[in-house]
Amino acid sequence: MTVFSFPGGRPFMVWALAIQLVLCGSGVSAAEGINNCKLRSNSTSEWTVLKRLEPLTHRNFTVEDGSYTYVFQLCGDAGGVPGAGVIQVDNKQKEKKPTVIGMYNATRAIGGSDWVMLIQENGDTYKEHCSKEKRRAIVLISCDRKTDMGKLEVVLEDRDRDEQCFYLFELDSSAVCPAIESKLSTGSILLIIGFSILGVYLIGGFLYQRLIVGAKGMEQFPNYAFWVEVGNLSADGCDFVCRSRNREESPAYRGVGSDTSAEEPEERDDHLLPM
Structure with a gap:
């Protein structure tokens, strides 16, 4: 028989209590954080997954489901119980x-791109179910960029088996969300910065010229005289480089009967005649 499951396969949240509990028993320090957890495999990959949850440390997540209250704390004493990561309290008991x-x-950490699953074992033994094995808690933490620390939810307690029974919890948090990569290239960023600076220059200069200097018309444009001169110089340079001009023909292409021969001085032989 499955306990704490509801029609439609979704958990029903009756009430969420926020309680402040004092850490005690094991002397947990606020500076230790996730280092309080002891991974069963002690692998580097699991420590990397666990470090993603560091923003969730030192806080009790509490949920009331039916007649039971559950408290979860990441790498800390849940409800002040030394060594406990997840506890259950029967509200009917005095x-x-x-x-x-x-x-x-006794923690295991498994993670994907936008989720982390914590498996905490070595809980109290069942009295009648699951071959009287020790309880096990599975906390699935999913990505939700709108929530820093969401509410703990009870999904189910699966004890309808001979072994490997577990309690399943859900929690949303932005701590496990992947980093958003920028899609802008370096050139695009430089263009955005450049246009932003240009916009500030134009708007600020316009307001200064109009409100402080009292300029009117085109003189409201910042550094109007300088930009006019730059425009004129640019136009002159373009005219000099790009426009065609009349040029004299090279002597090598002149005709035989050109005007040059007519300009040669005429030889006179009057001095050869006898006196």
């Missing part, structure tokens, strides 16, 4: 003795 579902010193 003493309200907590039942440990999972210990943070």
Whole structure:
């Protein structure tokens, strides 16, 4: 029989309680963070996954489901119970003795691009179910960019088996969301910066010329005299480089009967005649 499951396969949140509990028993320091957790495999990949959850440390996540209250704390004493990562409290009992579902010193961390699954084992043993094995808590933390720390939800307790029973919880947080990569190239960023500076220059200069200097018409344009001179110089340069001009023909292409021969001085032989 599956406990805490509801029609449609979705959990029903009756009430979410935010309670402030004092850390005690194991002397957890606020500076230690996720280092309090003890990974069963102690692998580098699992530590990398666990470090993604560091913003969620030192906070109790509490949810009330039916007659039970559940408390989860990442790498800390849930509800002040030393070593407990997830606990269950039966609200019908007068003493309200907590039942440990999972210990943070027996943690496994599995992660994807936008989710992390924590498996905490070595909880209190079942009295009648699951061959009296120890309880196990699975906390699935999913990406939600709109939520820094969401509410803990109870999905189900799967104890209708002989072994490997577990409690399943859900929690949304932006801590497990992948980083958003910029789609702008370096050139695009430089263009945006350049146009922004140009816009500030034009608008600021216009307001200064109009309100402070009292300029009118085109003189409201910032540094109007300078830009007019630059425009004229650019036009002159373009005219000099690009426009065609009349040029004299090279002597090599002149005709035989050109005007040059007519301009040669006429030889006179009057001095050869006898006196």
